[in-house]
Amino acid sequence: EVQLLESGGGLVQPGGSLRLSCAASGFTFSNCAMSWVRQAPGKGLEWVSAISGSGDNTYYADSVKGRFTISRDNSKNTLYLQMNSLRADDTAVYYCAKWVGGAVAGPFDYWGQGTPVTVSS
Amino acid sequence: EIVLTQSPDFQSVTPREKVTITCRASQSIGSSLHWYQQKSHQSPKLLIKYASQSISGVPSRFSGSGSGTDFTLTINSLEAEDAATYFCHQSSNLPRTFGQGTKVEIK
Numbered sequence: 001e002v003q004l005l006e007s008g009g010g011l012v013q014p015g016g017s018l019r020l021s022c023a024a025s026g027f028t029f030s031n032c033a034m035s036w037v038r039q040a041p042g043k044g045l046e047w048v049s050a051i052s053g054s055g056d057n058t059y060y061a062d063s064v065k066g067r068f069t070i071s072r073d074n075s076k077n078t079l080y081l082q083m084n085s086l087r088a089d090d091t092a093v094y095y096c097a098k099w100v101g102g103a104v105a106g107p108f109d110y111w112g113q114g115t116p117v118t119v120s121s
Numbered sequence: 122e123i124v125l126t127q128s129p130d131f132q133s134v135t136p137r138e139k140v141t142i143t144c145r146a147s148q149s150i151g152s153s154l155h156w157y158q159q160k161s162h163q164s165p166k167l168l169i170k171y172a173s174q175s176i177s178g179v180p181s182r183f184s185g186s187g188s189g190t191d192f193t194l195t196i197n198s199l200e201a202e203d204a205a206t207y208f209c210h211q212s213s214n215l216p217r218t219f220g221q222g223t224k225v226e227i228k
Binding site (some may be wrong): 035044045046047050059061062095104105106107108109110111112113114 | 153155157162163165166167170171208210212215216217218219220221222
């Protein structure tokens with residue numbers, strides 16, 4: 001059974017940093033591209049970042065480019081999102097989601113349960 | 122950036138009615154359009170991939186159609202458990218984008 005378990009969310013002051021993690025199981029992690037998608041309170045879904053299965057290729061939404069860094073440790077089956085210079089509009093539930101294959105292509109076939117991030121003083 | 126516009130934003134429907142949700146892309150995306158269902162306080166779940174391809178385990182009352190810029194999600198004979206928000210998502214171009222969502226309420 002595929003499982004994606006996010007952690008690391010919480011309350012942080014504007015300008016602060018957080019590191020999110022997503023522990024994966026039930027599939028061959030290194031074979032699958034992964035992504036972070038966020039959802040602000042009462043709002044829709046916003047794609048944040050993606051990384052290929054090998055980790056060689058990374059992609060970012062303009063809204064987070066230069067502030068967020070996606071990475072993965074295939075030996076630990078874990079996806080990360082390092083978030084720096086956080087702003088109030090980064091407040092959201094952050095989901096990790098997987099693609100079927102190693103490339104950043106197609107639909108997300110599984111999603112985690114999400115971890116909430118609140119940026120507030 | 123490809124903008125996806127869903128309509129309607131909200132729909133209140135009686136059980137066993139048919140529901141139709143549309144998703145229009147700001148430019149052609151071929152068949153690279155996928156649909157998700159998000160129930161209250163849950164994460165999204167994949168319903169339909171590549172505009173019309175069914176997903177194992179998803180009830181057959183859910184179907185999709187379309188290509189290019191205009192897509193449709195149809196729920197035949199709505200059931201109470203289908204109360205949710207439905208999102209379309211394009212995988213044609215980066216950045217990946219989603220529609221704003223359509224909330225379906227059961228009357």
